[in-house]
Amino acid sequence: MPSPERPLEGRVALVTGASRGIGRGIALELAAAGAAVGVNYRRDEAAAREVVGLVQAAGGRAVALQASVTELAEVDALADAALEALGPVDLLVCNAGIASRGQSVADTDPAEVQRVVATHAFGAHRLIQRLLPGLRAAPRGDVVVISSSELAAMRANGAPYNMAKAALEALALTLAHEEVGNGVRVNIVAPGLVVTDMGSKLVKAKLGLDDISQLDAAQPLGRVTRPADVARVVRFLACEDAAMVTGQRIVVDGGADASPTG
Numbered sequence: 077m078p079s080p081e082r083p084l085e086g087r088v089a090l091v092t093g094a095s096r097g098i099g100r101g102i103a104l105e106l107a108a109a110g111a112a113v114g115v116n117y118r119r120d121e122a123a124a125r126e127v128v129g130l131v132q133a134a135g136g137r138a139v140a141l142q143a144s145v146t147e148l149a150e151v152d153a154l155a156d157a158a159l160e161a162l163g164p165v166d167l168l169v170c171n172a173g174i175a176s177r178g179q180s181v182a183d184t185d186p187a188e189v190q191r192v193v194a195t196h197a198f199g200a201h202r203l204i205q206r207l208l209p210g211l212r213a214a215p216r217g218d219v220v221v222i223s224s225s226e227l228a229a230m231r232a233n234g235a236p237y238n239m240a241k242a243a244l245e246a247l248a249l250t251l252a253h254e255e256v257g258n259g260v261r262v263n264i265v266a267p268g269l270v271v272t273d274m275g276s277k278l279v280k281a282k283l284g285l286d287d288i289s290q291l292d293a294a295q296p297l298g299r300v301t302r303p304a305d306v307a308r309v310v311r312f313l314a315c316e317d318a319a320m321v322t323g324q325r326i327v328v329d330g331g332a333d334a335s336p337t338g
């Protein structure tokens with residue numbers, strides 16, 4: 077039974093890209109709230125097993141599920157494996173993602189566009205499609221997609237990533253309209269810069285900084301966003317407190333959007 081300490085007790089979550097970074101934070105947060113969690117990863121099996129071990133050590137239930145969401149056949153296998161290991165998923169978090177290489181539209185290999193959009197959006201579309209029967213049948217179903225606050229800027233040299241996140245958000249908002257009558261809530265969480273491998277590589281490439289936390293002092297709220305900050309918003313969206321929230325987009329960027337320096 078759900079309780080104030082474990083509001084997601086009885087729920088079954090699947091988090092894509094949960095071996096590292098934001099997805100890892102979300103998997104740990106949802107498990108701490110009582111959900112059984114499928115920890116999807118692409119390559120880093122040791123990291124995924126570590127997440128599973130942390131959940132189990134805290135008395136929770138988790139399983140590592142290897143699949144690249146870029147490949148639709150692997151997405152199908154992931155859906156089957158999650159259903160077999162955990163039962164019907166009623167809380168899906170589409171988080172897995174890759175950065176693009178930072179080239180202009182003029183110079184970008186079309187294969188990169190395919191790969192990045194497939195990873196963020198086509199894989200999410202297929203996974204949602206495969207898990208919808210369980211999401212609909214559950215007392216409550218939730219889909220949360222992890223986008224990016226960067227989408228608003230449409231910065232130069234980011235077309236594959238911008239296209240991928242735009243497609244992902246279009247998928248989520250359309251799904252919210254389609255599934256509201258089935259009790260499935262669909263929301264978007266859009267982080268700004270977050271302290272992860274992806275965030276660190278971005279900061280190294282753009283600013284030449286080796287340590288992303290060197291940016292803490294310059295942030296409007298005094299620090300760069302951490303995975304747990306994003307994870308707690310995902311938890312909120314899946315809890316009873318957000319029972320009437322669907323089709324929404326929440327930016328988690330520590331006030332960067334609100335900052336006078338932007």
Ligand SMILES: NC(=O)c1ccc[n+]([C@@H]2O[C@H](COP(=O)([O-])OP(=O)(O)OC[C@H]3O[C@@H](n4cnc5c(N)ncnc54)[C@H](OP(=O)(O)O)[C@@H]3O)[C@@H](O)[C@H]2O)c1
Pocket residue numbers: 092093094095096097098099116117118119120121123143144145146171172173174195222223224225266267268269270271272273274275276
């Ligand atoms: N970090 C930021 O500043 C930031 C800001 C806004 C939005 N985001 C978004 O937040 C999400 C997570 O980013 P992050 O910073 O946590 O990235 P990260 O540190 O690079 O971790 C990426 C995670 O996604 C997994 N992954 C990558 N490609 C995959 C695939 N094809 N199939 C399955 N899993 C895959 C990785 O698995 P392996 O460990 O097996 O490789 C890893 O668990 C992404 O959608 C990203 O676009 C990040």
